[in-house]
Amino acid sequence: MNSALDQFEQSLVRASRTLHRERASGAEADEVQRQAGSGTRAKRTSRVKEAVRRGGWRIPAGALLVGALAAAGTSVFGPTGNPKEITQIQCGQQGSLAFVTGEPVRDCATLWPSLYHRPAPPLVAWVAETGGVVVVTPAGKPPAGAGWRRLPAGWKADSAVLGLHLQLEDITTGLEAHTCWSAPEASALVRSILRSDGLGSWKVHVHHDRPDGAHPNCLTVMSAVGAEPHSVLLVEAWVQDPGDPSRRVNTPSGPVEHARLTATETQVNRALRAARRCEGVAEAAALWRSNAAAAGIPDAGYVLFTQTGTSTAPGCARVLVNSPGGGGAADVYAADLP
Amino acid sequence: MLSCVNVVMHLEKAASEVSDRELLERARAGDEECFGAFYRRRRRAVLAFLRPRVASAELAADLMCETFASALIAVHEPDRALPREPVAWLVAIARNELLDAWRRGRVAEGARRRLALEPVVLGDEDLIAVDDAAADADLLAQLADELPPDQLYALSAHLFEDRGYPEIAEELGCSQSVVRKRVSRGLSTLRANRGVTS
Numbered sequence: 001m002n003s004a005l006d007q008f009e010q011s012l013v014r015a016s017r018t019l020h021r022e023r024a025s026g027a028e029a030d031e032v033q034r035q036a037g038s039g040t041r042a043k044r045t046s047r048v049k050e051a052v053r054r055g056g057w058r059i060p061a062g063a064l065l066v067g068a069l070a071a072a073g074t075s076v077f078g079p080t081g082n083p084k085e086i087t088q089i090q091c092g093q094q095g096s097l098a099f100v101t102g103e104p105v106r107d108c109a110t111l112w113p114s115l116y117h118r119p120a121p122p123l124v125a126w127v128a129e130t131g132g133v134v135v136v137t138p139a140g141k142p143p144a145g146a147g148w149r150r151l152p153a154g155w156k157a158d159s160a161v162l163g164l165h166l167q168l169e170d171i172t173t174g175l176e177a178h179t180c181w182s183a184p185e186a187s188a189l190v191r192s193i194l195r196s197d198g199l200g201s202w203k204v205h206v207h208h209d210r211p212d213g214a215h216p217n218c219l220t221v222m223s224a225v226g227a228e229p230h231s232v233l234l235v236e237a238w239v240q241d242p243g244d245p246s247r248r249v250n251t252p253s254g255p256v257e258h259a260r261l262t263a264t265e266t267q268v269n270r271a272l273r274a275a276r277r278c279e280g281v282a283e284a285a286a287l288w289r290s291n292a293a294a295a296g297i298p299d300a301g302y303v304l305f306t307q308t309g310t311s312t313a314p315g316c317a318r319v320l321v322n323s324p325g326g327g328g329a330a331d332v333y334a335a336d337l338p
Numbered sequence: 339m340l341s342c343v344n345v346v347m348h349l350e351k352a353a354s355e356v357s358d359r360e361l362l363e364r365a366r367a368g369d370e371e372c373f374g375a376f377y378r379r380r381r382r383a384v385l386a387f388l389r390p391r392v393a394s395a396e397l398a399a400d401l402m403c404e405t406f407a408s409a410l411i412a413v414h415e416p417d418r419a420l421p422r423e424p425v426a427w428l429v430a431i432a433r434n435e436l437l438d439a440w441r442r443g444r445v446a447e448g449a450r451r452r453l454a455l456e457p458v459v460l461g462d463e464d465l466i467a468v469d470d471a472a473a474d475a476d477l478l479a480q481l482a483d484e485l486p487p488d489q490l491y492a493l494s495a496h497l498f499e500d501r502g503y504p505e506i507a508e509e510l511g512c513s514q515s516v517v518r519k520r521v522s523r524g525l526s527t528l529r530a531n532r533g534v535t536s
Contacts, residue, residue, distance in 0.1 A: 008458050016374075020368045265391075307443055335439075
């Protein structure tokens, strides 16, 4: 084991040992505290279940999956702003997912000019009383309806929980945006996403269970990651009434659109890498725009963010495409890092 | 039960016996070598994701190290359920680290600092390994440049995912002969582009 990357393994091993010891000693202290006051978790969980059962909150599929994963230890849908229970941050009314530091006000202030084409006003973060989602609004304009609690300044969500949610949303991108799918179309989309995430060897399985009278070409699809090692299981729910076709699709709407975005990302990065000189953010952004237009990606299909490195010695720029789960415009980042 | 010291020593053999998730479970339970085995097994996948998206191998390695440090912290948080598919979880963390770095203009090192990990000073061997890891991802990207989507899909499903014509045909809702044609045309296109006559 000679290389620096190999040696880093040993650093991780030592850190793992230290963390385990810290947790073990912390668990003993928790046990003493738990004996002092019990029963709160059961009460809280039942309150949450009641709130969800009443239909007071629309739960995204990704959050349901996170909930399933997290069910062993904690409820995702806690009653108040527990950082480990927040799976989405929404900036204003656009519904955009913003996650950089996990600090909602700070992250939304960064995104605000790109989303709303004006400087960010003073912002305030609110958490739904049923948990799960934080919404950031201009000060003095709380979210519509009851059931919101203001979060203190500097409040921060758990970035790993948000990351896990995004992971599932990435893998299930677009599925929630459709009310009507064909199985091949849904499978092809998921395969496209897996390939672009470097998980091309994963398998996609479809569970068929069509009841009598269901529409032959119209189904909703729920996805479950890890139904078996390295696989995504798509479970079909056949639809009796296909509904209004004009309301079916949001973007990105399918494997072709997704592939178009990721292929353009690859082309632009390859061109930037091949450039003899080190291209800056402005050049990278311009290259993205021209390639996107050539690929037939409309301006409304993405929001382009630019970021120049904070160091005095900027690096070479690249672009990154991030397609939000559930449809909507993709986020495209053009940035350099020293 | 195979210990993770053995997993490290006999990774190839153990790969089919110990899942990623089991490695993380054991790491959480106190077998620290298991996280090392997990890192060794999956660092290439993380680098394959990161390398094409940043300008240098050093930057990709830097982000990869922060990714694994963040993952390690999460693994040892007892209230958190471990991910069902750790490699997908890692890619998601890597993606977030990348977004975070681009928005801030620098690579975060909070997780490594919290764990008091020593800075990694890369040598030539490391840089070659990082670039090498991206080769697989690049191959599919190159094919995507050369082939129309229907041929790319059929070809990659058949050759890279090792799936049979009947399964692909059923998924796409077409006949096996159509899938065969797409694979064949894809291969012909690639041969023609490379000047290969047979």
